Amino acid sequence: EPEVTQTPSHQVTQMGQEVILRCVPISNHLYFYWYRQILGQKVEFLVSFYNNEISEKSEIFDDQFSVERPDGSNFTLKIRSTKLEDSAMYFCASRPKTGDGYEQYFGPGTRLTVT
């Protein structure tokens, strides 16, 4: 069964550094999402992406964040200058355009640790 994949599984970076988190959504999906989960807290929406542009974003998704679909298969989240509070699990999700009751398929996550 097709799955959403994410790399790396764990990323450690120093405060102020740039990081890129990578996701490969399921191949026929058209909507893409990033969520984050700070340890012990709820999963929070960051951004949704459709037709090569951001369709919705939360207050968390400020100018330090950007998303890109560079090659038609990868979907990346870039954090330009990481802060300690960016430490979290980052989940990518995707869904097809129609059908399936709007279920989003989640990847296994990337644990980002900012030191």
Added chain:
Amino acid sequence: AQTVTQSQPEMSVQEAETVTLSCTYDTSESNYYLFWYKQPPSRQMILVIRQEAYKQQNATENRFSVNFQKAAKSFSLKISDSQLGDTAMYFCAFMRLGNQFYFGTGTSLTVIP
């Protein structure tokens, strides 16, 4: 804004018994979807069950069923014949059509052998 509340941070159940996880939500929308996702220790979230708000019939998936009370904005998950593999964090989620998910804080369920 939509909010989702899960009032039970932790629950436990004996293997083969039944357990119910509660979820309430707040919205002014009339058409939406509700979901229960399971997040095992490996941390990949997996869909357990979904419910369309316009459907009055409660969704069921094998041992999993929901009690959807639209007027009360309640969406509880019942797990029958609990198995050790059901041990996980369970998240209730709300979605306006085609848009982002709003998650609750989760309920950590432990199935005791």
